Amino acid sequence: MKVKIWGSLRRFTDGRGELEVEAKNFKQVLDGLAEQYPGLKPQIERGVSLALDGRIYRESWFAEVRPDSEVVLMPYMTGG
Amino acid sequence: MRYEKPESTAEAVRLLANEAGLARVLAGGTDLLVQMKSGMVEPDLVVDIKQIAGMRTVTPEAGGFRIGAAVSGAELGENAEVVAQWPGVVEGFNLIGSTQVQGRCTMAGNLCNASPAGDAVPSLVAANATARVAGPNGERDVTIEQIPVGPGRISLAKGEFITSIFLPARPARSSDAYLRFIPRTEMDIAVASAAVNLTLGEDGTVTAARVAVGAVAPTVRLVEPAAQALIGTKLDEDALAALAAACSAAANPINDKRGTIEYRTHVVGVLAKRAALIAYERAGGRK
Amino acid sequence: MNMRVKGERAFKVVGTRPPRPDGVDKVIGRALYGADVSAPGMLTGHILRSPHAHAEIVSIDTSAAEALPGVKAVITSGDFGVPEDSALRDVQDHCMARGKVLYDGHAVAAVAATSPAVAKAALKLIKVEYRKLPHVTDVDEAMKPDAPVVQSGLVHETVAPGFSENVTSYCEFGHGDLEAGFAKADRIIERSFTTAATHQGYIEPHACLASMNADGKADLWCCTQGHYHVRAVCSAILGMEASQLKVTASEIGGGFGGKTTVFIEPVALALSRKSGRPVKMVMSRDEVFRATGPTVATSTDVKIGMTKDGRITAAEARLRYSGGAFPCGTVEMGAQAAFAPYDLDAVRTYGWNVLTNRPKEASYRAPGAPQAIYAVESVVDELCLELGLDPLDVRVKNAAQKGTLSSYGPTFDDIGLMATLEAAKAHPHWSAPLGPNQGRGFSAGFWFNFGGNTCVTLNINTDGTVSVTEGNPDIGGSRASISQMAAEELGVPYEKVRTVIGDTTSIGHSDITDGSRVTFAVGLATIKAARDAIQKMCSRVAQIWGIDEEAVVWEDGYVKPASPNAGDFKPMSIEEIAAISFQTGGPIAGHHEVNAEGAGVSFGVHIADVEVDPETGATKVLRYTVFQDAGKAVHPDYVEGQMQGGAAQGIGWALNEEYIYGEDGRLQNPGFLDYRVPVASDLPRIEPVILEIPNPGHPYGVRGVGETSIVPPLAALSNAVSRALGVRMTRLPMSPPTILKAVSAAGV
Amino acid sequence: MKSIHVAATINGDPAEFVCEPQETLLDVLRNRLGLTGVKEGCGTGDCGACSVTVNGRLVCSCLVLGGEVQGAEIGTIEGMADADRLHPLQQSFIDNAALQCGVCTPGILVAAEALLKKNPDPTETEIRYWLAGNLCRCTGYDKIVQAVQDAAQQMRGA
Incomplete structure (x- = not known):
């Protein structure tokens, strides 16, 4: 499945903004990304959110992702 | 710190004169308590003058009014006669702080705090008011502009304090007005201010004028050339422009968190023009 | 059990305006806030703060203070460890300087004494030797390679070389071909903007009462937006197990994001540990301004291309944010939010976080978004003016909608932007005439909204009334809306439900009251907890009736046979079921513990009319209207309150509020006298118009409403002032001297 | 001392x-x-x-x-309340949702009561200026002004 990342992370993915990972949930997306692109690890460790079909998930490892899901990696979100 | 509330002027003078450390007079306390809270002032003695006879009363005298040093803004604002005679003095005084502060603040306190931006002071200067000062050597009357000598500094000697402020009698067709500029509509310190006191002839020509500006110099300033610009006119455009120019020329302000030199210099002229028009109309003049 | 689901849900309690349960306590002065409690033997804690913007602490001598009669404890950073976790270390270092002071007001030592007077005297006896260092408080200055370095070694791998070490992180978002987009534009405008740091300005200063016993058990009472977070941070800083620290959230006198972290709480606990006595600490207003968490200060460049008929062809923004002396991620939020209201083929945002000698930023309502959207909406407005286009029509033409690829990555689901734009267009305000020196400004706004971790317990009391326990401090009426949702789901009157906020020992972890999450997430958990209780009640009645659970339904507070086929039984009320709960299996409660996700994003648009005095630069706000999508307004009064309150804060930000630093790096205006929040006479009526575009991620369609409302006022006011003057304003706040200067510079 | x-x-x-x-x-x-x-x-x-x-x-x-x-x-x-009977201003603040966090509320109620004693029928502008020294950061003052107006009307009728 495809995962979109934000622009400044492309430095660590050979310039690619859309990555291919094998994953059934949020956790597997993160693990897959970190394994394929170790340069993403510091950011993943600092915290990321995931937008799944337009909805933002801040954590939730087991949030299910399907092959046709739109998955977008986002920075960890904070609010007031 | 000691807190004393004498019941006579003489006792207050004695307390103030005899204190070896730092003594402060308490009337409304709206400046003093703020300074104590911040640690800016740490008095050894506070003398509350509100129990002294006459401190909280307004008395007609020689066609004018003697206003006790502890009369609050709210109290003076409720005095219809003073409001009718000296609307500019009262509106300046009533612009200090909030409704709550008005319940306590005093003209004498505003004067002795000696902020260049005190809202009560320009109108008093324009009114040619005097302050009665009690001290170890008895009483003396001094003009308002003689009290402050610089930001936070006053001319009173040790043991002296203001007991009342006197607003003189005034001729017919006289009135005054005060305007200040603040960024909000309330609760701010004046960035610039102007008071105008006028007497008109029967045809509406200005026969006497006093103009004072605030927050644009180390102390409130009486601006003679500004008054001269108005006398003999009916506040035509040229007179107003000359007034504004004279006020701007008298300004010697600073840059700070509240305003710039450029801004204050300009706005003080604008305020003087607007205040003059209000005073003129109040005095019975028609534009 | 069956839940009867109707097509369009007809709400009975949700959407009404009942009195809030804590209302009486708050109008009679009985509600207890942070500073309102005492303990026997209590000491007073005070903090010594740095007079310097940046200095090395050479030495601290506390011996004279310790010797003063009445002083029971003195602490410095040496009384704390050094946390490994960098985020925790930053929080601790912000509470108590370690080695260096990083801003004016930074704490260097604290005392606990028997009275405030003794504590103050003790502070004067602490001798601190400083070695002053060069400082920097301006964001653009701090980025330069030769700028004084605030902290070293914090630069993320994302930052390109060539900047000062103060630049700690970089981010980039967007899609499409910018070059091609700009080539299609008929007009391109590029402008730079700055916004001053502002403060949340909550009226209640931070306050707490800490009590730690010799056995290491501790109680902490404090005003906070999240007492579980306080427990986590304080227990980590003090090396305690979380179970040993009980944190109770007081009533909270405003937060707006500023009470999402700790400032004095770890200090009070450490003083209590050292003195063996309860310690109360209350910040002065001066301390609140100097040493809590204001917003970022920003500097932004925006470039937008537009066709003659108002279609945006490309858009780009460069954001430089400083969150003070510690790293912060707020620029990422700004960079994602900047162009959210637009459907764009080519968009890019770039963001840098920069360290300066200012206090560590804390969240403030939609953190990061107002500054970015201010710059974007200003340029859009200027393009509309130059091209002779109606600013509302241009927003409609470019509006993000369901299916739009957002500027920050995901594709939007159901969103309410178009509905708010249409409502604004139809509102009489938009077409009302304007007088001389008056201008009308328009801006859109956006916030992401969050869900998060939430626990709710819903007890059915033996008399059939309902007690809801949740873990999120009520900052603006949430107890009422939670009670409403419980009543709605159970089918009982609102008056039968009481919602309380538990301390950290009475219910499980709940995330901070932030991100506009409470009505959404706690509401969701409450509805699920109610369903859990309903399921139990249905099950018991089915057993009594001797029929299948599937054969009963819950309706309007009763268990009923699902159909005539199920048998002829008299429906049982919640009161009847509760009364026999001991006989049918014991007390009845529903629970729900969840990490709630699926909070729907929120859009709002504002219209502002102003009149500017061309001679003094004074701006008067004449009329103000807010349009916002609430998903479903559970308690419309408090939804309106969020819309009005956010607008008022935004107006203050636009016109007068700012952190003013002197040449010496010291804060010039740490008080409500010169940090000018709007007073009642500054504002007109603020008319709220609630739109309800249901959030598919919530059973009742609820979206958070707390934050979006502070986003549009900055540009709405700036656009209004710019139009009134005929001069484009590019910095906030638009204080009167700033306005006159802009006018004279433009030679108008 | x-x-x-x-x-x-x-x-x-x-x-x-x-x-x-x-x-x-x-x-x-x-x-x-x-x-x-x-x-x-x-x-x-x-x-x-x-x-x-x-x-x-x-x-x-x-x-x-x-x-x-x-x-x-x-x-x-x-x-301000008469035993368990709220003052009309207090009731009006609850009914109008004129408080969010509630920390400014006691001061505003005391100030508003002083206003209505002096002026039982204040205009919106008079209310706003009288209350200018009472900061509220939550509400934008809108519902506070409304609550004072409602209470004043009720008290005049009583």
């Missing part, structure tokens, strides 16, 4: 206290008399959260020394 003994009337009841000379009336009310409905937002007269009346006059209790109120009649939020 010589402590001062003061006798005053607070919310209609006689009260005595001893305070240090530099203690404010606010300190005394909160810390010595347990009247914590009076709030401290700034301590410098800029926020109005500590509003009380002294001899019927609205003041900031942070700008009054405890020693000054000998013999005075002091009114605080705690004295």
Whole structure:
């Protein structure tokens, strides 16, 4: 499945903004990304959110992702 | 710190004169308590003058009014006669702080705090008011502009304090007005201010004028050339422009968190023009 | 059990305006806030703060203070460890300087004494030797390679070389071909903007009462937006197990994001540990301004291309944010939010976080978004003016909608932007005439909204009334809306439900009251907890009736046979079921513990009319209207309150509020006298118009409403002032001297 | 430091206290008399959260020394309701949702009551200027103004 990342992370993915990972949930997306692109690890460790079909998930490892899901990696979100 | 509330002027003078450390007079306390809270002032003695006879009363005298040093803004604002005679003095005084502060603040306190931006002071200067000062050597009357000598500094000697402020009698067709500029509509310190006191002839020509500006110099300033610009006119455009120019020329302000030199210099002229028009109309003049 | 689901849900309690349960306590002065409690033997804690913007602490001598009669404890950073976790270390270092002071007001030592007077005297006896260092408080200055370095070694791998070490992180978002987009534009405008740091300005200063016993058990009472977070941070800083620290959230006198972290709480606990006595600490207003968490200060460049008929062809923004002396991620939020209201083929945002000698930023309502959207909406407005286009029509033409690829990555689901734009267009305000020196400004706004971790317990009391326990401090009426949702789901009157906020020992972890999450997430958990209780009640009645659970339904507070086929039984009320709960299996409660996700994003648009005095630069706000999508307004009064309150804060930000630093790096205006929040006479009526575009991620369609409302006022006011003057304003706040200067510079 | 003994009337009841000379009336009310409905937002007269009346006059209790109120009649939020009957202003604030966090509410209620005593039928502008010294950061003042207007109308009718 495809995962979109934000622009400044492309430095660590050979310039690619859309990555291919094998994953059934949020956790597997993160693990897959970190394994394929170790340069993403510091950011993943600092915290990321995931937008799944337009909805933002801040954590939730087991949030299910399907092959046709739109998955977008986002920075960890904070609010007031 | 000691807190004393004498019941006579003489006792207050004695307390103030005899204190070896730092003594402060308490009337409304709206400046003093703020300074104590911040640690800016740490008095050894506070003398509350509100129990002294006459401190909280307004008395007609020689066609004018003697206003006790502890009369609050709210109290003076409720005095219809003073409001009718000296609307500019009262509106300046009533612009200090909030409704709550008005319940306590005093003209004498505003004067002795000696902020260049005190809202009560320009109108008093324009009114040619005097302050009665009690001290170890008895009483003396001094003009308002003689009290402050610089930001936070006053001319009173040790043991002296203001007991009342006197607003003189005034001729017919006289009135005054005060305007200040603040960024909000309330609760701010004046960035610039102007008071105008006028007497008109029967045809509406200005026969006497006093103009004072605030927050644009180390102390409130009486601006003679500004008054001269108005006398003999009916506040035509040229007179107003000359007034504004004279006020701007008298300004010697600073840059700070509240305003710039450029801004204050300009706005003080604008305020003087607007205040003059209000005073003129109040005095019975028609534009 | 069956839940009867109707097509369009007809709400009975949700959407009404009942009195809030804590209302009486708050109008009679009985509600207890942070500073309102005492303990026997209590000491007073005070903090010594740095007079310097940046200095090395050479030495601290506390011996004279310790010797003063009445002083029971003195602490410095040496009384704390050094946390490994960098985020925790930053929080601790912000509470108590370690080695260096990083801003004016930074704490260097604290005392606990028997009275405030003794504590103050003790502070004067602490001798601190400083070695002053060069400082920097301006964001653009701090980025330069030769700028004084605030902290070293914090630069993320994302930052390109060539900047000062103060630049700690970089981010980039967007899609499409910018070059091609700009080539299609008929007009391109590029402008730079700055916004001053502002403060949340909550009226209640931070306050707490800490009590730690010799056995290491501790109680902490404090005003906070999240007492579980306080427990986590304080227990980590003090090396305690979380179970040993009980944190109770007081009533909270405003937060707006500023009470999402700790400032004095770890200090009070450490003083209590050292003195063996309860310690109360209350910040002065001066301390609140100097040493809590204001917003970022920003500097932004925006470039937008537009066709003659108002279609945006490309858009780009460069954001430089400083969150003070510690790293912060707020620029990422700004960079994602900047162009959210637009459907764009080519968009890019770039963001840098920069360290300066200012206090560590804390969240403030939609953190990061107002500054970015201010710059974007200003340029859009200027393009509309130059091209002779109606600013509302241009927003409609470019509006993000369901299916739009957002500027920050995901594709939007159901969103309410178009509905708010249409409502604004139809509102009489938009077409009302304007007088001389008056201008009308328009801006859109956006916030992401969050869900998060939430626990709710819903007890059915033996008399059939309902007690809801949740873990999120009520900052603006949430107890009422939670009670409403419980009543709605159970089918009982609102008056039968009481919602309380538990301390950290009475219910499980709940995330901070932030991100506009409470009505959404706690509401969701409450509805699920109610369903859990309903399921139990249905099950018991089915057993009594001797029929299948599937054969009963819950309706309007009763268990009923699902159909005539199920048998002829008299429906049982919640009161009847509760009364026999001991006989049918014991007390009845529903629970729900969840990490709630699926909070729907929120859009709002504002219209502002102003009149500017061309001679003094004074701006008067004449009329103000807010349009916002609430998903479903559970308690419309408090939804309106969020819309009005956010607008008022935004107006203050636009016109007068700012952190003013002197040449010496010291804060010039740490008080409500010169940090000018709007007073009642500054504002007109603020008319709220609630739109309800249901959030598919919530059973009742609820979206958070707390934050979006502070986003549009900055540009709405700036656009209004710019139009009134005929001069484009590019910095906030638009204080009167700033306005006159802009006018004279433009030679108008 | 010589402590001062003061006798005053607070919310209609006689009260005595001893305070240090530099203690404010606010300190005394909160810390010595347990009247914590009076709030401290700034301590410098800029926020109005500590509003009380002294001899019927609205003041900031942070700008009054405890020693000054000998013999005075002091009114605080705690004295506003008549036993369990809320004052119309208090009820109106609840009905109009005129409070969010509620910390400015006691001061605003005391200030609004002083206004309505002086002027039973204030205009919106008069209300806004009278309350300019009472900061509220949550509501944008809209519902507060409405609540005062509603209560005034009700009190005039009563």
